[in-house]
Amino acid sequence: MLITHDTRCALDTVVDLVNTAPENDTAADGLTDVASLAAFVQEHDISDVGALSEFDLAAVRKVRGRFAEVFSAPDPGSAASVINDLVAAAGTTPRLTNHDGYDWHVHYFAPGASVADHLAADCGMALAFFVVAGEEERLRRCEAPDCRRAFVDLSRNRSRRYCDSRTCGNRLHVAAYRARRKEAAG
Numbered sequence: 001m002l003i004t005h006d007t008r009c010a011l012d013t014v015v016d017l018v019n020t021a022p023e024n025d026t027a028a029d030g031l032t033d034v035a036s037l038a039a040f041v042q043e044h045d046i047s048d049v050g051a052l053s054e055f056d057l058a059a060v061r062k063v064r065g066r067f068a069e070v071f072s073a074p075d076p077g078s079a080a081s082v083i084n085d086l087v088a089a090a091g092t093t094p095r096l097t098n099h100d101g102y103d104w105h106v107h108y109f110a111p112g113a114s115v116a117d118h119l120a121a122d123c124g125m126a127l128a129f130f131v132v133a134g135e136e137e138r139l140r141r142c143e144a145p146d147c148r149r150a151f152v153d154l155s156r157n158r159s160r161r162y163c164d165s166r167t168c169g170n171r172l173h174v175a176a177y178r179a180r181r182k183e184a185a186g
Contacts, residue, residue: 010126059116
């Protein structure tokens with residue numbers, strides 16, 4: 001599956017956005033205020049965003065929740081339904097652009113769109129490409145028992161199971177190794 005630069009950026013953005021949501025009742029929300037939303041926008045180099053407000057924060061949190069549904073959708077039809085709703089509500093307006101040193105690429109948000117509509121349109125279309133290609137199973141949640149972070153499995157054989165092999169994957173492999181050693185010594 002060919003993934004263009006702008007699609008990859010949108011995928012990284014949607015994964016990071018979904019992962020700002022608290023994983024449980026004791027975890028902190030990564031989008032606590034307008035300043036944290038502004039930092040998210042800056043970190044992900046989201047273009048054409050004006051002054052942010054509490055309204056934007058609430059709207060982005062709502063979009064974040066809908067994107068989370070895509071990562072836990074039980075089938076392609078369910079994922080497509082959520083994506084269709086997001087993209088339609090954003091008033092998608094595809095247009096070619098070349099800004100900030102990037103070659104020609106497509107923006108799906110309308111000029112002057114809110115940050116929530118911008119995310120819904122661009123990130124929604126990036127996820128839509130996976131559904132269209134029959135690759136929606138690559139939109140996953142970490143299989144570590146104490147982690148449910150979202151990620152996109154871009155491995156060649158679709159075998160990635162953890163959000164980060166150096167943390168969740170390694171931690172589980174070490175625990176399994178220690179359990180085997182303990183059992184063998186037992």
